[in-house]
Amino acid sequence: MAPKSAERGKATRRQLLDAAVALVPEVGWGGVTTRLVAERAGVAPGVVHYHFASVTDLLVAAGLGFTGSLLDQMAAELSGQPGIGEGVDWLLGELSRYSGTDPASLVVVEMFLAATRLPDLRERLGDQIGRFRSTVASWLAERGYHGDAVAAAAMLAASIDGIMMHRALDPGLDPASLAAPLRAMFGLGPAEPAPPAVPPAEDIRRRRDS
Amino acid sequence: MAPKSAERGKATRRQLLDAAVALVPEVGWGGVTTRLVAERAGVAPGVVHYHFASVTDLLVAAGLGFTGSLLDQMAAELSGQPGIGEGVDWLLGELSRYSGTDPASLVVVEMFLAATRLPDLRERLGDQIGRFRSTVASWLAERGYHGDAVAAAAMLAASIDGIMMHRALDPGLDPASLAAPLRAMFGLGPAEPAPPAVPPAEDIRRRRDS
DNA sequence: GTACTGTTTGGACAGTTGCCCAAGTCATCT
DNA sequence: AGATGACTTGGGCAACTGTCCAAACAGTAC
Numbered sequence: 001m002a003p004k005s006a007e008r009g010k011a012t013r014r015q016l017l018d019a020a021v022a023l024v025p026e027v028g029w030g031g032v033t034t035r036l037v038a039e040r041a042g043v044a045p046g047v048v049h050y051h052f053a054s055v056t057d058l059l060v061a062a063g064l065g066f067t068g069s070l071l072d073q074m075a076a077e078l079s080g081q082p083g084i085g086e087g088v089d090w091l092l093g094e095l096s097r098y099s100g101t102d103p104a105s106l107v108v109v110e111m112f113l114a115a116t117r118l119p120d121l122r123e124r125l126g127d128q129i130g131r132f133r134s135t136v137a138s139w140l141a142e143r144g145y146h147g148d149a150v151a152a153a154a155m156l157a158a159s160i161d162g163i164m165m166h167r168a169l170d171p172g173l174d175p176a177s178l179a180a181p182l183r184a185m186f187g188l189g190p191a192e193p194a195p196p197a198v199p200p201a202e203d204i205r206r207r208r209d210s
Numbered sequence: 211m212a213p214k215s216a217e218r219g220k221a222t223r224r225q226l227l228d229a230a231v232a233l234v235p236e237v238g239w240g241g242v243t244t245r246l247v248a249e250r251a252g253v254a255p256g257v258v259h260y261h262f263a264s265v266t267d268l269l270v271a272a273g274l275g276f277t278g279s280l281l282d283q284m285a286a287e288l289s290g291q292p293g294i295g296e297g298v299d300w301l302l303g304e305l306s307r308y309s310g311t312d313p314a315s316l317v318v319v320e321m322f323l324a325a326t327r328l329p330d331l332r333e334r335l336g337d338q339i340g341r342f343r344s345t346v347a348s349w350l351a352e353r354g355y356h357g358d359a360v361a362a363a364a365m366l367a368a369s370i371d372g373i374m375m376h377r378a379l380d381p382g383l384d385p386a387s388l389a390a391p392l393r394a395m396f397g398l399g400p401a402e403p404a405p406p407a408v409p410p411a412e413d414i415r416r417r418r419d420s
Numbered sequence: 421g422t423a424c425t426g427t428t429t430g431g432a433c434a435g436t437t438g439c440c441c442a443a444g445t446c447a448t449c450t
Numbered sequence: 451a452g453a454t455g456a457c458t459t460g461g462g463c464a465a466c467t468g469t470c471c472a473a474a475c476a477g478t479a480c
Contacts, residue, residue, distance in 0.1 A: 004447055009457055028327065030240035034438060044459045049439060051457095101326050112375050113319055116311050117238065126379040147390055154376065154383055155391040159365070162372025165322050166364065169336040173364055180357055181365040185395040214477055215426045222427080244468060254429045259469060261427095 013051045015041040020062035025106035029114045032059060060121050063111045064128070070104065071128055075135040084143045085188050092182065095160060095175045100168025109165060133157050145186065155185060223261045225251040230272035235316035239324045242269060270331050273321045274338070280314065281338050285345040294353045295398050302392065305370060305385045310378025319375060343367050355396065365395065 019040035023032045034055055038045040052058040074094070081087035098105045115122040136153035145152060159182065167173050183189065229250035233242045244265055248255040262268040284304070291297035308315045325332040346363035355362060369392065377383050393399070 006456065028240055028323070030238055046459060055438070106323075106326060109319070109323055112378060113238070113316075113323060116316060116378050122379060129376070129379055148387065151387045152391045155369070155388050158372035158376045159369055160372070161375055162368035162370070165371055165375075166339070166368045168322060168326050169332060169339055177358065177361045178365050181362045181395045184397060185391045187394060219427060256429060265468070
């Protein structure tokens with residue numbers, strides 16, 4: 001055999017996947033072409049169809065890889081939060097990193113849309129999000145959330161994407177200002193028990209303007 | 211002059227806009243082509259570039275027309291609701307009509323995405339949604355919502371789109387099941403005392419904060 | 421009738437697309 | 451040495467794209 005060639009092939013495949021993920025936010029899901037990916041990955045155009053049956057196949061694989069690790073990481077970090085209040089606050093802080101126009105946000109929305117036209121993608125992306133929701137629901141239940149934890153997790157997940165999308169149109173929409181209604185959704189008080197005047201140093205990492 | 215011709219022109223223009231709106235959910239924003247629109251509208255391909263400078267121009271005009279009337283209608287109907295509880299419930303009922311895979315939902319998401327790449331569209335769509343949020347905020351304030359009505363309106367608007375998107379991936383996600391957390395967001399009690407035939411056995415006796 | 425206007429037609433144009441494939445490279449195996 | 455296998459190359463193909471345009475088609479005004 002030729003293990004050296006196989007290694008190189010794996011590397012090329014990875015480069016194609018990375019190039020595809022990077023290209024989706026720039027030109028849109030439908031704007032990603034064979035030659036564009038090849039050029040970005042630094043390979044000849046023919047390579048794309050050697051590693052993937054079609055550009056759509058490449059995009060599906062690349063997209064699912066991206067959302068999979070993103071959701072896994074978010075679920076893990078959220079599960080590490082001690083209480084529901086801390087979790088919601090952490091989530092809002094995390095959300096401020098996704099402006100709706102940044103590459104990660106755009107990939108997610110593009111995939112939502114592409115999934116409506118690709119049954120295979122829809123099923124697999126739905127599974128990923130279902131797993132995320134389950135993790136969140138368990139986390140809520142373990143923290144003593146009184147109510148339908150599954151419904152609350154669904155609302156939370158939907159809110160994340162909704163806020164992300166709306167921020168794309170209104171950059172002035174500050175996630176921090178949404179803390180009160182979001183906390184109320186989980187039966188939490190309107191504000192942190194600690195006085196907001198002096199922020200607890202470890203919890204708030206960066207607080208921009210007002 | 212030729213008023214008869216001008217009339218016919220207006221009608222053709224309308225047909226092109228309608229065809230574009232119908233096509234977006236079917237083939238995607240980027241999949242709408244000159245010839246596709248012309249065929250759907252029942253005119254020759256050249257007509258498109260007589261009435262619009264480019265396909266993008268046509269799509270922007272068609273999309274904004276669609277979202278404009280959709281948002282206006284929703285704002286008007288929501289404003290007609292007597293109380294916040296009724297409004298939220300009405301909204302959830304309305305939301306069940308938008309499965310995330312229906313034409314209207316798809317047009318909205320496609321426009322969000324297109325707006326991130328078309329500054330002109332972003333600004334105008336942002337204005338439309340800003341107006342919607344203002345209307346909702348006023349409606350909340352008039353109903354005695356205690357808290358930041360603007361933030362609550364933003365969360366509500368974002369939730370609508372978030373739920374819509376998530377329903378596209380999980381058709382089993384019932385908007386009605388989200389009533390409890392959504393109502394809690396507005397400091398409302400668990401549920402209305404008017405359940406359908408099948409009683410929602412799972413009861414949530416969640417008290418709000420102070 | 422002729423002149424003028426706004427609208428419509430269908431084809432032409434240069435460019436891009438996805439996918440394919442014969443020929444090539446290169447390390448490994450017999 | 452030759453054969454094997456995985457991978458890469460660059461060009462070729464038919465199909466499609468947005469945009470343009472000379473010509474035809476109305477109706478109105480003179």
